[in-house]
Amino acid sequence: MVHFTAEEKTAITTTWAKVNVExxxxxxxxxxxxxxxxxxxxxxxxxxxxxxxxxxxxxxxKAHGKKVLTSFGDAVKNLDNLKATFSKLSELHCDKLHxxxxxxxxxxxxxxxxxxxxxxxxxxxxxxxxxxxxVICLTEHFGKDFTPEIxxxxxxxEADVANAxxxxxx
Amino acid sequence: xxxxxxxxxxxxxxxxxALTRTFLSFPTTKTYFxxxxxxxGSQDVKGHGQKVADALSQAVANLDDLPGTLSKLSDxxxxxxxxxxxxxxxLSHCLIVTLACHLSKDLTPEAHASMDKFFASVATVLTSKYx
Numbered sequence: 001m002v003h004f005t006a007e008e009k010t011a012i013t014t015t016w017a018k019v020n021v022e023x024x025x026x027x028x029x030x031x032x033x034x035x036x037x038x039x040x041x042x043x044x045x046x047x048x049x050x051x052x053x054x055x056x057x058x059x060x061x062k063a064h065g066k067k068v069l070t071s072f073g074d075a076v077k078n079l080d081n082l083k084a085t086f087s088k089l090s091e092l093h094c095d096k097l098h099x100x101x102x103x104x105x106x107x108x109x110x111x112x113x114x115x116x117x118x119x120x121x122x123x124x125x126x127x128x129x130x131x132x133x134x135v136i137c138l139t140e141h142f143g144k145d146f147t148p149e150i151x152x153x154x155x156x157x158e159a160d161v162a163n164a165x166x167x168x169x170x
Numbered sequence: 171x172x173x174x175x176x177x178x179x180x181x182x183x184x185x186x187x188a189l190t191r192t193f194l195s196f197p198t199t200k201t202y203f204x205x206x207x208x209x210x211g212s213q214d215v216k217g218h219g220q221k222v223a224d225a226l227s228q229a230v231a232n233l234d235d236l237p238g239t240l241s242k243l244s245d246x247x248x249x250x251x252x253x254x255x256x257x258x259x260x261l262s263h264c265l266i267v268t269l270a271c272h273l274s275k276d277l278t279p280e281a282h283a284s285m286d287k288f289f290a291s292v293a294t295v296l297t298s299k300y301x
Binding site for chain 2: 030031052056109112113114116119123128129132133
């Protein structure tokens with residue numbers, strides 16, 4: 001369990017108090033989809049993602065970004081208990097949505113960049129380090145349910161499906 | 171990429187800041203600099219920031235031939251420095267964070283994507299002779 005020092009908590013909560021969750025959420029998710037276009041794979045139902053301006057103006061992207069960042073807000077309020085706070089969301093992303101944990105790392109870093117943009121010089125190396133610790137922690141929590149055992153079960157299922165599909169070829 | 175790289179004088183400073191951010195956010199990166207004074211603002215960090223900035227400026231001026239331009243640095247990283255590839259992503263991220271702090275809204279999503287792609291390409295070239 002990662003421990004945040006008093007200074008780190010202050011850095012995180014002070015920054016967070018000045019964040020416009022709706023605006024920054026849409027921006028962060030939008031940037032993720034622009035900078036790492038392969039992440040669009042999870043959002044087929046979102047409509048037009050054909051260009052940077054389409055993505056950034058897309059109302060579904062904005063709405064979902066706000067949802068995601070609101071959850072980040074829960075993390076900020078529960079820095080000492082991230083595991084319990086995110087238990088259900090972690091299960092959802094692993095068992096239902098099947099999101100590669102690498103994507104959480106990417107989104108976390110995009111959020112850090114959005115914060116840097118908004119806060120400029122105020123986003124000192126020390127403040128950044130506190131946020132990196134939080135996003136790394138969240139990435140680990142969201143990724144932890146994808147255990148080696150669960151992965152092995154999926155590998156086996158995928159191999160069985162592939163064999164079944166190839167069966168008629170011979 | 172080029173507009174983001176125009177402010178030549180301050181490149182060294184920005185690269186130095188990016189290094190400081192990298193050492194603070196990702197302490198494992200410090201293992202490659204046991205011989206350095208890594209306190210913020212140290213001459214070692216400033217000097218190294220300038221070196222990194224100069225190499226990146228050369229790369230920007232030769233976007234169509236990164237392997238040729240960075241060949242010597244590529245050899246250096248493969249045979250002498252042997253920095254684990256994962257660390258290039260960490261420094262690249264902190265370079266973008268630094269740019270974001272200084273450029274604010276001018277670091278548009280498109281510019282951000284270009285810089286990310288550029289740093290990833292540089293990293294690929296620098297690790298291309300590893301094995």
